Amino acid sequence: MTTVSSAEPTRRDFLYIATGAVGAIGAAATLVPLLAQMNPDASTVAAGAPVDIDLAPIAEGQIVKVFWRSKPIFIFHRTKKEIDEAKNVDVNSLPDPESDAERTKPGHEQWLVVIGICTHLGCIPLAHQGEYGGWFCPCHGSQYDTAGRIRKGPAPRNLALPPYTFLSDTKIRIGEESAKTA
Amino acid sequence: MSGHSTYRPQSKFMQWLEKRLPIGGLVHSSFVAYPTPRNLNYWWTFGGILAFMLAVQIVTGIVLAMHYTPQADMAFNSVESIMRDVNYGWLIRYVHANGASMFFLAAYIHLFRGMYYGSYKEPREVLWILGVILLLLMIATGFMGYVLVWGQMSFWAATVITNLFSAIPGVGSTIVTWLWGGYAVGNPTLNRFFSLHYLLPFVIAGVVVLHIWALHVVGQNNPAGIEPKSDRDTVPFTPYATIKDTFMIVVFCIVFAWFVFYIPNYLLHPDNYIPANPAQTPPEIVPEWYYLPFYAILRSIPNKLLGVCALFASIVILAFLPWLDTSPVRSARYRPLYRQFFWLFVATAIGLGYLGSRPPEGVYVVISRILTVYYFAFFLIILPLLGIFEKTRPLPNSIADSVLGKA
Numbered sequence: 322m323t324t325v326s327s328a329e330p331t332r333r334d335f336l337y338i339a340t341g342a343v344g345a346i347g348a349a350a351t352l353v354p355l356l357a358q359m360n361p362d363a364s365t366v367a368a369g370a371p372v373d374i375d376l377a378p379i380a381e382g383q384i385v386k387v388f389w390r391s392k393p394i395f396i397f398h399r400t401k402k403e404i405d406e407a408k409n410v411d412v413n414s415l416p417d418p419e420s421d422a423e424r425t426k427p428g429h430e431q432w433l434v435v436i437g438i439c440t441h442l443g444c445i446p447l448a449h450q451g452e453y454g455g456w457f458c459p460c461h462g463s464q465y466d467t468a469g470r471i472r473k474g475p476a477p478r479n480l481a482l483p484p485y486t487f488l489s490d491t492k493i494r495i496g497e498e499s500a501k502t503a
Numbered sequence: 504m505s506g507h508s509t510y511r512p513q514s515k516f517m518q519w520l521e522k523r524l525p526i527g528g529l530v531h532s533s534f535v536a537y538p539t540p541r542n543l544n545y546w547w548t549f550g551g552i553l554a555f556m557l558a559v560q561i562v563t564g565i566v567l568a569m570h571y572t573p574q575a576d577m578a579f580n581s582v583e584s585i586m587r588d589v590n591y592g593w594l595i596r597y598v599h600a601n602g603a604s605m606f607f608l609a610a611y612i613h614l615f616r617g618m619y620y621g622s623y624k625e626p627r628e629v630l631w632i633l634g635v636i637l638l639l640l641m642i643a644t645g646f647m648g649y650v651l652v653w654g655q656m657s658f659w660a661a662t663v664i665t666n667l668f669s670a671i672p673g674v675g676s677t678i679v680t681w682l683w684g685g686y687a688v689g690n691p692t693l694n695r696f697f698s699l700h701y702l703l704p705f706v707i708a709g710v711v712v713l714h715i716w717a718l719h720v721v722g723q724n725n726p727a728g729i730e731p732k733s734d735r736d737t738v739p740f741t742p743y744a745t746i747k748d749t750f751m752i753v754v755f756c757i758v759f760a761w762f763v764f765y766i767p768n769y770l771l772h773p774d775n776y777i778p779a780n781p782a783q784t785p786p787e788i789v790p791e792w793y794y795l796p797f798y799a800i801l802r803s804i805p806n807k808l809l810g811v812c813a814l815f816a817s818i819v820i821l822a823f824l825p826w827l828d829t830s831p832v833r834s835a836r837y838r839p840l841y842r843q844f845f846w847l848f849v850a851t852a853i854g855l856g857y858l859g860s861r862p863p864e865g866v867y868v869v870i871s872r873i874l875t876v877y878y879f880a881f882f883l884i885i886l887p888l889l890g891i892f893e894k895t896r897p898l899p900n901s902i903a904d905s906v907l908g909k910a
Contacts, residue, residue, distance in 0.1 A: 356681075359681050359684055359695065360680065360681050361684055361685050361686065361691070362684070365685045369686060391685060391687035392686055393782060442667065443665075443666035444659065444662070444663065458784075459786050459787065460788050461802060475802075475805050477806070477807045
């Protein structure tokens with residue numbers, strides 16, 4: 322093979338650049354389906370529709386676990402004492418500062434609804450355990466209070482709040498956020 | 504691949520083949536005539552043991568895949584049916600499950616041998632880095648294989664390990680959902696782990712070929728840590744290394760068989776005989792023993808992102824060893840100070856392994872932190888400084904001299 326050097330761009334130079342450009346775009350476009358196929362499929366997304374939960378059977382002080390989008394959701398019917406404990410904390414002293422009002426719905430403050438997944442590495446914390454009356458994670462020792470806020474241990478954030486709305490005083494829909502004006 | 508090939512095919516067929524595909528000559532120069540240092544000790548047989556273990560895992564794994572069902576509702580029961588119903592299924596599964604432990608045991612001995620004798624130093628950096636890549640591939644493969652059993656430990660190990668990626672700022676939770684193929688670990692996760700667990704051993708086999716190729720370009724290191732200078736310093740691979748490797752593979756198999764036949768569940772966790780339950784985290788989550796040192800490092804750091812960074816750094820830092828160790832002398836035999844720090848490092852790794860199996864509280868956390876500091880200080884402070892301050896002992900003139908006592 323001989324190399325021909327020429328100052329003028331040749332037809333081969335044009336072909337080289339054009340082929341390279343089309344090939345690169347084609348390769349990048351091929352990556353889209355190859356990567357996207359790993360995301361949740363249509364049936365998984367469809368199964369993630371909102372669910373309605375009847376709160377009437379949940380006694381005061383009880384924590385129930387329901388599932389939405391394969392995630393455990395804790396519904397905590399808090400006692401007066403537990404609400405007061407959650408409110409009487411200096412918010413600025415918390416690792417992830419959030420007031421109790423920011424974590425409940427106005428007028429329904431006896432109900433705490435949180436995603437029951439430890440924000441450290443995804444274990445399910447145990448209810449009514451630990452020093453703060455909320456949850457204790459058995460995996461790496463994170464402790465949450467009665468508002469589901471992280472108080473101690475390696476977890477970086479409070480238990481996440483799912484989107485949910487009160488349909489009536491005793492019924493919630495998880496997976497749909499209520500209007501902010503409620 | 505080097506070596507002075509004197510290969511002359513005997514049979515007419517091999518002569519015919521050699522002109523068209525010189526595979527006989529390649530095998531002869533790589534595994535027969537290939538010169539190996541005459542002073543290699545038994546620690547040098549673990550490369551052969553590892554190749555053997557990879558073959559064991561691939562053969563038993565292919566057989567298991569014939570009987571296993573990668574579906575969330577059926578996976579656990581299909582493993583139990585392998586144990587109870589499939590002819591010799593119990594044996595094949597116990598060989599595969601304990602084989603993973605034996606594979607890692609051999610890999611860690613191989614790795615520590617490389618560290619003790621300075622096998623990572625110029626000109627063997629690429630050989631060493633390929634070894635670190637093999638370790639990373641083994642860790643990923645072992646983890647995904649463990650998940651396939653779909654017991655409680657499988658499920659929650661999958662949850663905890665995939666959640667490590669949620670520590671990445673900004674895109675963490677998007678990446679984790681993408682890894683899961685759902686909103687939590689579930690059937691799509693199990694399916695893709697099965698696919699990748701089948702694929703990765705062949706990737707490992709490919710990198711092993713590169714590893715051996717790089718080895719045969721630069722030649723083996725040896726306990727003296729000096730290069731062979733003449734034919735007096737080497738012996739041919741066959742029969743000397745062949746019989747030594749084979750002998751140790753058989754000895755290793757006896758240990759392996761002892762685990763398989765007498766204590767097959769010693770290294771497994773009883774909770775993994777409980778089917779996966781997404782609603783209930785087991786009271787304690789413990790990884791397999793071969794991940795415990797890294798797990799202890801993760802837990803010793805109270806910040807999530809930093810803990811995850813330290814976990815990955817503790818493995819990746821090995822790849823930088825050729826440049827962190829500034830000493831021109833390879834073998835710890837002639838490095839009195841390095842030798843002490845090396846054994847302290849081995850003790851630290853074993854100690855972290857023990858702490859990784861303990862609950863993360865009280866004195867265990869304090870000791871984990873001290874050992875984690877030493878783990879990183881060994882690489883980042885001690886090794887660079889030792890090259891400057893250590894007074895090494897005189898090296899022998901040649902390998903032959905070191906063997907024949909004329910050092």
